[in-house]
Amino acid sequence: MTRHVLSMVLHNVPGALARVVVLFSSRGVDVESLSLDPTERGDVSRMDVVVGLPAGRSPDQLVKQLSRLVDVKSVVAVADQARNQIGA
């Protein structure tokens, strides 16, 4: 497992969080921590997620898959911690 931090901005609409979380489960992504906070703008929320990916799998693919979601306004892998083995 490698650990990656994703920072996202979501539209504040019903079902947006569910769509992101289902993408994690259907693409085999471990979620280590997840926080969702309102922003000063009422129409978007900020979401920070720490995910675990199987060794050898880069977060780029996941970022692109998240970008496809209509309610995801932006997503970036803020810190690539690929070398930090979870539990090491």
Place this chain on the structure above:
Amino acid sequence: MDTVTGASSLVRALEDAGCEVVFGIPGGAILPAYDPLLDSAKIRHVLVRHEQGAGHAASGYAQATGRVGVCVATSGPGATNLVTPLADAYMDSVPVVAITGQVNRSVIGTDAFQEADIRSICLPITKHAFQVTEPEDIPAVIAEAFALAAGGRPGPVLVDIPKDVLSATTTYTPALPVHTPKVTPAANEVRRAATLITSASRPVFYIGGGVVRAGAAAELRTLAERTGIPVVTTLMARGAFPDSHRQHLGMPGMHGTVPAVAALQQSDLLIALGTRFDDRVTGVLDLFAPNAAVIHADIDPAEISKNRKADVAIVGDCKDVLVSLIAAVRQAPVLTSWWAYLDGLRDRFPLGYDWPADGKLAPQHVIERIGTLVGPEAIYTSGVGQHQMWAAQYVGYERPGSFINSGGLGTMGFAVPAAMGAQCGVPDRAVWAIDGDGCFQMTNQELVTCALEGIPIKVAVINNGNLGMVRQWQTLFYQGRYSNTGLSTHKRVPDFVALAEALGCAGLRCEEKSEVDDVILRAMEIRDRPVVIDFVVGEDAQVWPMVAAGTGNDEIMTVRDFKPLFDEDL
């Protein structure tokens, strides 16, 4: 701004979106929408017999016309019956909008009668799902749903509307045009691709369904002819390049032709357009095209380098990509020895089949004759299994969109409702469903719809009495232990001719080689109702060539245990 009900607003929004036909079944929660539908002069409603049929029909319509297909169902079980066709449309990138009724807003979440959280159920199988909570939002949501379904990489979109939203009084304000952002292929990547193409010695165009969706067949032909590079078309791209063209090597993959599979395996440059390196094409990924550089162009950036790392990545619509490449590729590569090798394979390993030892009809012969007699102007649909592979191999496709089948999800029962939808979209073309006896028993109820609605499809049931592809695997990998694959359809249970008549269709049967042409011609002459032909074929026929699951493409077998490429060097 007119005062209307939510339901009228929905029907007007559908009309404004260009919708001309919807496939559906009414029920409690969607009932308000059916009242104004009765008065619509622009929208034809086709009353299906099962919601799954509505969904596949919408997909068949979309694939035959290039427009968005629409299906309608009520809440709860009506909506959940759409799950399979939505998953199917998602895998094959088909623009479909599904409209479902929902229970009243006040009881959502209370386990009300016929309540299902369809929006959540469909999360992983739709591009997007809306639940309309305010009646005035209906026009904008429908416009956005159509734009999302058709824009970028196409796919299914769900619009769930509570009953009280449909019944409420609201105002109709036509939606503003929805802007779909368009990606222009990056010029530097196109230049790098052109350089690789010009200098390659063993290049191949690996063409996927994205070329069909983009309407880019003409551009593909221009670039292919300018460069002289061989072309392979995947299951979803059959027809994107004419089968009769000298540069076409056929379909690659698990049941691909030897020259098509060899062209990928021995290639030094894959030009992959609108394709996703699916496991049915690549076999074991680590052994796929081991010496090839990869140019991968796709409208969906998430597909690029998903399975195979791309050396040149071009994000964009296949038509735009091809137009850019046509402008950038100035010189054709020298391919004399490459073509000598491929032509040699073509001569030595053509597609072929044996006649069954028991004297029964060869299914491949039946399908080949349908393709020949009905011709390339028709649309062919298929279910999933042996008959689907034979339909991909033995019908000659000359036009994009002329073969409509369930590729990614592999949905048995797709053929009949997809043919129904396709026929509604292109009433002037012949539409033939090439189906299996297993698939046919899953969705043949839609023949009632076809008979009553004047949708004169033809259905060729390739009846081998078995779940044929599963049986083939049992023969090859389970020591011939035929667990639960016999369907008794050779004992006439059901009798497909009598069943066809009962469903309001003409029923024909063919058991002899000498009758095949006659029965196809007779079916072509019947235009006042749908036709079902029961082609009783041998149960032991197998689909060859084959790359067994879990092996590399080099181990392609033309017949059992014969591997022509395995030890061969280029």
